[in-house]
Amino acid sequence: MYLNAFVCLLIFVFATYTAVFIYRKNKNSLVDVSFAAFWLLMGVTWLFVAIDLLIFQFGHFIYNNFINLWGVQVFIFLQITAGSYGIIYRTTKNKYLGWSAVIIFLLLSFVGLYFAVSAGGVTIKQSTFISVEYKVNDEALLIFYTMFAVVILFVLFDFIRNAYYWWKRIDKFEQKYFFLYLSILIYGLVGFFDQVGFFANWLGVLFRLAIILCVLITYLAYSDQEI
Numbered sequence: 001m002y003l004n005a006f007v008c009l010l011i012f013v014f015a016t017y018t019a020v021f022i023y024r025k026n027k028n029s030l031v032d033v034s035f036a037a038f039w040l041l042m043g044v045t046w047l048f049v050a051i052d053l054l055i056f057q058f059g060h061f062i063y064n065n066f067i068n069l070w071g072v073q074v075f076i077f078l079q080i081t082a083g084s085y086g087i088i089y090r091t092t093k094n095k096y097l098g099w100s101a102v103i104i105f106l107l108l109s110f111v112g113l114y115f116a117v118s119a120g121g122v123t124i125k126q127s128t129f130i131s132v133e134y135k136v137n138d139e140a141l142l143i144f145y146t147m148f149a150v151v152i153l154f155v156l157f158d159f160i161r162n163a164y165y166w167w168k169r170i171d172k173f174e175q176k177y178f179f180l181y182l183s184i185l186i187y188g189l190v191g192f193f194d195q196v197g198f199f200a201n202w203l204g205v206l207f208r209l210a211i212i213l214c215v216l217i218t219y220l221a222y223s224d225q226e227i
Contacts, residue, residue, distance in 0.1 A: 004205050009047065012044065014212055015042050015215050017219075022036040034082060041078045048068075064132065069117060073136065077113060077147070083151065084098075122135070148192065183217040
């Protein structure tokens with residue numbers, strides 16, 4: 001479990017560094033600030049996962065549900081909300097739709113967390129020598145899946161459109177966002193399986209290492225280096 005917590009801490013460090021890097025370099029772009037906020041909140045999410053694992057390992061079980069709910073679950077909702085502006089705006093080119101998405105996602109987050117804090121909303125599903133997995137009630141999960149599906153569909157659309165521009169050698173191709181969205185799609189896939197508790201073994205740790213790769217791809221995309 002210590003190794004798992006260490007990997008989660010690495011995700012936090014790399015994600016935080018990348019978020020600060022993106023913000024400093026693109027602070028005048030609301031789209032990029034949105035993505036910087038996404039990676040920052042994503043990193044904080046994994047910081048709480050690491051804390052949760054260590055507390056469980058030390059035997060302080062009474063605090064685990066609290067940390068998972070008010071740390072992990074809160075920031076899972078917030079990271080999607082933070083990134084929604086950049087994702088919706090890039091597809092629609094309409095800032096009002098972008099801000100509308102943020103407001104709607106924020107409201108959905110409150111509703112999802114309301115169900116999550118209800119009796120039995122978040123409980124320990126299983127624990128192994130490597131990880132602890134939680135079960136979130138169906139109502140909160142449904143809201144999360146809805147938000148997740150909307151974001152992934154918009155990301156996938158923009159990614160395919162950008163890939164088409166590259167294939168056709170159209171000058172609208174944007175390498176930075178192509179690789180950013182590639183990293184978000186990979187992270188979304190890994191994060192989805194992690195959120196539903198699909199892996200509570202060594203495979204789960206390997207999947208979490210892939211998240212560091214996602215963050216690295218994003219950093220390189222914004223650093224203007226060839227990937």
